[in-house]
Amino acid sequence: MAEPSPAVRVSTLELFFDLVFVFTITQLAETLAEDLTLATLGNVLLILFVVWWMYSGYAWLTNAVAPSSTTRRTLLLIGMGGFLVMALAIPEAFGEYGWLFGAGYVVVNVVHGLLFRTAGPAARQAQRLLGPLNIASALLVLAGGLVPEPWRHLLWVAAPLLQVATGYIHNIEMHTISAGHFAERHGLVVIIAIGESIIAIGAGFHGLHLGLGEILVAVLGLWVAYYLWWFYFAGDDARAEHVLARTDNPRRRARLALNGWGYAHYVILLGIVVTAVGIKKTVGHAFEPLHWDAALALSGGLALYLVGHAAFLALLRLRGVRHRLAAAAVILAAMPLGHMVAIVQLVTVALIMSIAAIIEDIPEVRRSGSTAIGDFGRTATPD
Secondary structure (H helix, E strand, C coil): CCCCCCCCCCCHHHHHHHHHHHHHHHHHHHHHHHCCCHHHHHHHHHHHHHHHHHHHHHHHHHHHCCCCCHHHHHHHHHHHHHHHHHHHHHHHCCCCCHHHHHHHHHHHHHHHHHHHCCCCHHHHHHHHHHHHHHHHHHHHHHHHCCCCCCHHHHHHHHHHHHHHHHHHHCCHHHCCCCHHHHHHHHHHHHHHHHHHHHHHHHHCCCCCCCCHHHHHHHHHHHHHHHHHHHHHHCCHHHHHHHHHHCCCCHHHHHHHHHHHHHHHHHHHHHHHHHHHHHHHCCCCCCCCCCCHHHHHHHHHHHHHHHHHHHHHHHHHCCCCHHHHHHHHHHHHHCHHHHHHCHHHHHHHHHHHHHHHHHHHCCHHHHHHCCCCHHHHHHHCCCC
């Protein structure tokens, strides 16, 4: 499917929508930081998946339906309200406010379906099956908030399983994708999430005396955030957009959009959440040993981010996959340093990311890892 002309760019209203959505990311980081256990991590994985599925659904929506009328803008505002309610309920999504999270999620899905009805005939045809399946997954989440365990978690697990199946059941090739808008929209939510992680870390300094350790943690946190930005935005975002734009087969194009900007970005956002938790755990304890869970969060979050982006690049057959995987492995190996002294692990992972970026930016390395852009549109992803 050819790139629409002229290319559609992200509107300020969509950016406003993204700011509301990213509040859910902040809430997930806060929830995990307060109870850094495997059980809470499992809950975060489930919440993030269902939330990200519908955020991505709205990115596909506004890619086809510009918020250019009062009716569309009003509906989009209602959808934003649903995301806000969900975010507020996240700390107790598996407890007292499970029903409230589910109700907000139903609203988000209903609005999504209504807005898609104003799209072109191909999108409306895709929505005939996509809409009911999305509503079914939302009802599973709502039902999970109304029943006791173990049914609550069983219903929550069923929702993302249905959503994954939805990506294969409905006619995905019926969606029209403007590559510029699509890539920009997902890139914006990544940079906002990185920024929100800095805010979440900064909130941990409230009431603390700003000594040497606190200043070092703050600066190193910014250093790490910069390289989160670098690995995503130092050219690969533009190359990824180019690959998507040159993928002519409608089914391949839609599948690439779902796998690359959907599933791989889920891992990227999860990495941002866990990294923010790991850095926050060092605040006030820079020269003390970290507990193993905090040390794992710091190294594991960065590794998740790099693996997620490596998967994204691999799907698009872009260079940089090996460097990210190697950096992720070395960062994980640095985890025991935090169990000795927190600041040592933080310095080490920041240096590893810096070195990996420098190596990747060497001209000879860039050339050896590149592939002809002209081939991507035909071979980016299998059917």
